[in-house]
Amino acid sequence: MVIEISCEEVWREISNYLENDVSPELRARLEAHFKGCGHCTAVVKGAGNVVQLIKAGTVFDLPDGFSNRLYKRLEDRLATKRPKRSNH
Amino acid sequence: MRAPVCTRVLQRGIEGPILAVTKPQVEVSEAALIERVAAGDTGAFYELVRPCERALFLAARGILGNDADAEEIAQEAVLKAFSSLRRFRRESKFCTWVIQIALNEARMRLRKQRRTLYESLDQPRGEDEDDYVPRDFADWREIPLEALQRKELREGLNRAIASLAPKYREVLVLRDIENLSIAETARALSITEVSVKTRLLRARLQVRDALAPGIDGSWSVGATEYKKVRPW
Numbered sequence: 498m499v500i501e502i503s504c505e506e507v508w509r510e511i512s513n514y515l516e517n518d519v520s521p522e523l524r525a526r527l528e529a530h531f532k533g534c535g536h537c538t539a540v541v542k543g544a545g546n547v548v549q550l551i552k553a554g555t556v557f558d559l560p561d562g563f564s565n566r567l568y569k570r571l572e573d574r575l576a577t578k579r580p581k582r583s584n585h
Numbered sequence: 586m587r588a589p590v591c592t593r594v595l596q597r598g599i600e601g602p603i604l605a606v607t608k609p610q611v612e613v614s615e616a617a618l619i620e621r622v623a624a625g626d627t628g629a630f631y632e633l634v635r636p637c638e639r640a641l642f643l644a645a646r647g648i649l650g651n652d653a654d655a656e657e658i659a660q661e662a663v664l665k666a667f668s669s670l671r672r673f674r675r676e677s678k679f680c681t682w683v684i685q686i687a688l689n690e691a692r693m694r695l696r697k698q699r700r701t702l703y704e705s706l707d708q709p710r711g712e713d714e715d716d717y718v719p720r721d722f723a724d725w726r727e728i729p730l731e732a733l734q735r736k737e738l739r740e741g742l743n744r745a746i747a748s749l750a751p752k753y754r755e756v757l758v759l760r761d762i763e764n765l766s767i768a769e770t771a772r773a774l775s776i777t778e779v780s781v782k783t784r785l786l787r788a789r790l791q792v793r794d795a796l797a798p799g800i801d802g803s804w805s806v807g808a809t810e811y812k813k814v815r816p817w
Contacts, residue, residue: 508786544786544790547793548761551761557639557743560642564635567660570663575630575667
C-alpha cells in the first residue's frame with residue numbers, strides 16, 4: 498500500500514526526484530501523488546522540460562573568438578615565464 | 586614525492602589491464618596533465634583548461650551579466666589557476682576548482698563596480714529553508730517541448746535565465762548547463778548540497794514560470810497564433 502504524500506512534501510522532494518535520488522518507496526509515493534494531482538504534475542514536468550531544453554545544448558554558446566583570445570593571453574603569460582635565451 | 590602508480594604507468598606508455606585497475610580515465614588524464622605542467626610542459630595546461638572554457642564563461646556571465654566582463658574574468662581565472670596550480674589539492678575536478686576561482690573573481694569585480702542590485706555577499710547563506718510555492722495558474726497547461734524548441738522560446742529561455750537572482754542562476758548554470766554533479770556544484774559555490782538542490786528547483790521553476798503562459802492559459806501548440814502574455 499502506498500502512503501499518501503502532501504503537495505508540500507512533494508515540492509521538497511521534486512529536486513531529488515528529478516535527480517533520480519529518491520528511494521523506490523518514496524518514488525512510488527511521489528508517482529502515485531502525480532497521478533492524482535495536476536498541479537504537482539505540471540510542476541515536475543515543467544521543471545523537467547526546462548532541464549531538457551537547457552540540455553539540448555542549442556542555447557548557450559561562447560562568443561566568437563573566445564578560445565583564441567583566451568589562449569593568446571595564456572600564451573603571452575607563459576612567454577614571460579620562459580627562460581630568456583642567452584646571446585653567447 | 587613519487588608520482589602515483591597510474592601516472593608512472595601512463596608515462597611509460599603501458600596500456601591494457603594495468604590501467605583498468607587504476608583510477609577512472611578522467612582522473613588519470615587530469616592527474617597526468619597536472620604532472621606534466623609541474624614538470625615544465627606548460628602546453629599541457631591548455632589541455633587542462635579546454636574542457637572548462639564554457640563553464641568559466643557562463644559562471645562569470647551569470648554574475649556579471651555581460652559578455653565582455655565575463656570573458657575577461659574567465660581569462661583572469663585561467664591565469665590565476667596557472668599561477669596557483671601547485672596549490673590545487675585535487676579534492677575536486679580541475680574545472681570545479683577553476684570555476685571557483687572565476688566565481689570569486691567575478692564577485693570581487695562586481696563588488697568593485699558596486700552594483701546595487703546584487704545581493705550582499707555578507708548575508709548568511711542559510712536562507713533557503715523558507716518555502717517556495719510554484720505559481721498556480723488558473724488554467725495551467727503543460728508546456729509542450731516541441732513548442733519550446735521554437736527559436737523565440739529559446740531566446741525567451743535566455744532572458745528567463747538572465748532574470749534569475751545570481752544565486753539561482755549560478756546553480757542552474759553549473760548543474761543544468763555545465764553538468765557538474767550536485768556535489769561539484771556545491772563545492773564550486775561553497776554551499777551545501779541541500780542548498781544546491783533547493784536553489785536548483787527554484788531556479789528551474791522560476792524559469793518555467795517565466796516561460797509559461799499567463800493566467801488566461803492562452804497557450805496552444807496547434808494554434809496559428811497565440812496571445813503573448815509575456816513580452817518576449
